[in-house]
Amino acid sequence: MPEYKGMVQPVRATPDEMRKIHIEPVPDEEKPQKALEYLDEIRKxxxxxxxxxxxxxxxGQCAENCHTYLGTRDPNNIPTNRAELIRKIYRRYFTLEGRWFGKLVGAEDISLDIIEQWYSYFYQCSQCRRCAHVCPFGIDTCEVTFIGRQILHWLGITPKLHASVGAAMERVGNHTNLPKPGIVDTLEFMTEEIMDEFGVEVEFPVDKPESDIMYIPSSADFLLNPYTLMGAGMFFTYIGANWTIPSTVTEAGNFGLLFDQYYTQRHNVMRLLNAAQDLGVKKIVWGECGHGWRAAKMYIPSLADRPVRWPITHIHDEVADMIRKNELKLDPAKNSQPVTLHDPCNYVRACGLNENMRVIMRACVSDFREMEPHGMDNFCCGGGSGILFDDPEMYQRRIQLSQKKADQVRATGVGKNGDGILCAPCSICKAQLYPMVEEHELGVEVKGLIDLVGKALVWK
Amino acid sequence: MKLLIGQILPYITVTLFTLGILYRLGRWAGARIVHNITLSPWLKSNTEVAIRIGAEAFLFRNLFRFDLALWAGALLMHFALLNILGGHVVGFGFLGEQFAFIPGISPELSKEMSDLLGTVFGILLFVALLYLLYRRVALTPVKQVSNPSDILWLVYLLVLVGVGNIMRLFHAVHVEYEMVRDYILALILFQPVMHMELLDNVFFLTHYLLVQVLLILFPFSKLMHLFGMFAERWIVNRVYKDPAPGLPNVDVAAARRAGIGLPSGGAAEEGV
Incomplete structure (x- = not known):
């Protein structure tokens, strides 16, 4: 069902797939009533x-500042109108204004069509928070689409992609359904790759008891972004760290943030804390993943069901700290191609990683060019919040959503000779941009930031 | 009509306005800040938070950064409005002699200044409201986000301000400060006001009625953004301090001296 009354929609999970993530789908005729009940509960x-x-x-300030509206020009993709899809219901049932004046103030009765609208437009929102950043009041549409998606989830409407990720998280502890033997195999393969390409011996300890540091890689780094994981391995080896990767949580991401902040997100947090306790670690270091880092840094404190005894930092924080202290020998000449940086939205608007990424960049590459706007003002890659749908209709929409990013990259000129690098240190950004740099013919290769660190390390 | 608008309604207005605002604020306070959704880059101290929220509230910082035309229109509108509200208070309170508190300004000059400022800000407010209305009907994205009530509010304010301006500009319907002061005083002291000449002025009565309806609707409408703005900023602009970087039991210099990671045979010289 990729379309509903002219609206694009991601393919949705089947009832059986929903039951796997502990949701009993609500029958269509009960959906409007149930949606109101859930909305009433959550708004309080x-x-x-x-x-x-x-x-x-x-x-109207948010309109021209949203890449989704810029790419699609669909009025419902203006952030405040996207929120209005739920606001008109909220007004009608939960405000005096809406009860008294109805349509005049934009209040509307709930119906199945409205719920289908939610599904279409809340899953076109990247939850990048650029609208919150530019809003004169700081109103965060991300908070609205989070809750919209949560209600849809409780009704049994969740994209197949998100539901299958949720199921995989519960089954094996990562998004890609990679079991422990697969993890160990892949890491051994990476050890060989590093030896072949960089000539250094790097071990990836899995579940090593009494480790000091627990590193949480993005599971996409095992398959799609191997150089990011290899870069992290090289970094930890270089500094002589006593580190390990827990086989039960090989996932920096947490899709729960994006569709189910109650069970799915919380469950993964407990899993992480259990692993940290079992392995006796002293500190947790996070891999490259935008939404995952936000989920970890900003949500673990409010989701954990016990005191969190381990400081949690991002690998960029640690690398940047060592660069500042002059502890790493890095040779920017090893990354001599022109590089531009795509700031993952969650890093720069929700996690404060802005300056650290640039400290690393300046130390590791010789030709760094900022795109405009950048840092906290940056535009999303168009894949934010995991809207990486592959069915033809949604894929077309993804191309539209990445239009702004393509324009930005092109304006830097890094891809002019076809050998540029678009550094996008986030697994969702990478997954979105790998195909999108081809679609928009940008002449750049997409890489993570730790990829560049690994390559720039000078070992003796 | 005079009895209703001039004598009875004001007490109802004040009551509904106050209770309505308390109701809305209570409603907001009843819901919690569940997760930390502070916007980064982080503000590092409460002074920085105060400066940021102040800049947003009084200078419209974000509008300035991302949409200059809207900034100009919105700031002019709100600045003129603020002065007019203040002008009403001090003008009626001190009968136009408020500027005489500044050394060197005579009471007569003060009255003239008061008149001039009131007229100028009244016209500026009207023009700024017209511009905001123009945006709502002429600019596609703004048109696309507007509900009928958004446009109605602007029209309502234009009429309200327009009537106020007429009383300023046309001598025949002009209202003296003293008349309003005496009227307000009587209301506060719960004395009858029906005999007052002021209430025979149709323009005054219209202006006064529109203001009262506005105040009654205020707590239940978008005008509550006056408070909502601060409540929202209180959520997204807070102090946040990053956990300290630094890895346990790591000595990079020692690790490099020991040559960790380097193959013992030195087989892969060139890649290193």
Whole structure:
């Protein structure tokens, strides 16, 4: 069902797939009523949501600042209108204004069509928070689509992609369904690769008891972005760290943040804390993953069901700290191609990684060019919040959503000779940009930031 | 009509306005800040937070950064409005002699300044509202986000301000500061006001009614963004301190001296 009354929609999980992630789908005729009940329950809980519902003055500033609207020009993709899809229901049932004045203030009765609208438009939102960043009040549409997706999930409407990721997280502890033997095999293969290509001996300890550091890689790094994981391995070896990768949580991401912040996200947090306790580690270091780093840094404190005894930092924080202290010998000449940096939205608007990425970049590459705008003002890659759908209709939409990013990359000129690098240190950005740099013919190769660190290390 | 608008409604207005705002604020406070959704780059101290929220509230920082035309229109509108509200208070309170508190300004000059400022800001407010209305009907994205009520509010304010301006600009319907002061005083002291000449002025009565309806609707409408803005900023602009970097039991210099990672045979010289 890729379309509903002219709206694009991602392929949805079957009822059986929903049951695997502990949701009993609500029959269609009960959906509107149930949606209201869930909305009523959740609105009383989240102030960020209440204020997004009740404070917007519709100044329109968010419109031209949203890559989704810029790419599609669909009025429902203007952030405040996207929120309005739920706001008109909220007004109708939960505000005096809406009950008294109805359509005049944009209040509307709930119906199945509205729920289908939610499904279409909340899964076109990248939850990049650029609208919150530019809003004069700081209203965060991301909080609205989080809750919209949560209600849809409880109704039994979740994209197949997200549901299967949720199931895989519970089964093996990562998004890609990679079991421990597969993990160990892949890591051994990486050891060989590093020896062949860089001539250094790097071991990837898995489940090593009494380790000091637990490294949480993105599971995509085992398959799609091997150089990121290899770079991390080289870094930890270079500094002589006593580190390990836990086989039970080989996932920096947490798709729960994106469709189910109750069970799915929380479950993965407990899994992580269990692993840290079992392995007796002293610190947890996070791999390259945008939404995952936000989920870890900002949500573990409020989701954990016990005191969190381990400081959690990002590998970029640690590398940048060592560069500042002059402890790493890096040769920028080893990365001599022109490089531009795509700032993952979650890093720069939700996690404060802005400057650290640049410290690393300047130390590791010789021709770094900023795109405009960059840092906290950056635009999303168009894949944010895991909207990496592959069915033909949604794939076309992904090309539209990445239009702004393509324009930005082209303007830097890094791909002019076809040998540029687009550094996008986030697994979702990478998964979106690998095909998109081809679609838009940008002449760049997509890489992570730790890839560049690994390559630039000078071993003696 | 005079009885309703001039004598009875004001007490109802004040009551509904106050209770309504308390209701809305209570509603917001009832929901919690569940997760930390502070926007980065981080603000490092409460002083920085105050400066940021102040810059957003009084200078419209974000509008300035991302949409200059909207910034100009919105700031002019709100700045003029703020001055007019203040002008109403001090003008009626001090009968136009408020500037005489500044040394060197005579009471007569002060009255003239008061008149001039009131007229100028009244016109500026009207023009700024017209511009905001123009945006709502002429600019595609703004049009696409507008509900009928968004446009109605602007029209409503234009009428309200327009009537106010008429009283300023046309001598025949002009209202003296004293008349309003005496009227307000009487209301506060719960004394009858029906005999007052002020209430025979149709323009005043219209202006006054529109203001009261506005105040009654205020707590239940988008106008609550006056408070919502601060409540929202309180969530997304907070102090955050990153956990300290530094890895346990790591000595890079020692590791490099020991040659960790280098193959013992030195077989792969060139790649290193």
């Amino acid at each position: 809980k989240f102030r960020s949501f209440v204020l997004a519902m009740e404070s917007c003055t519709k100044c």
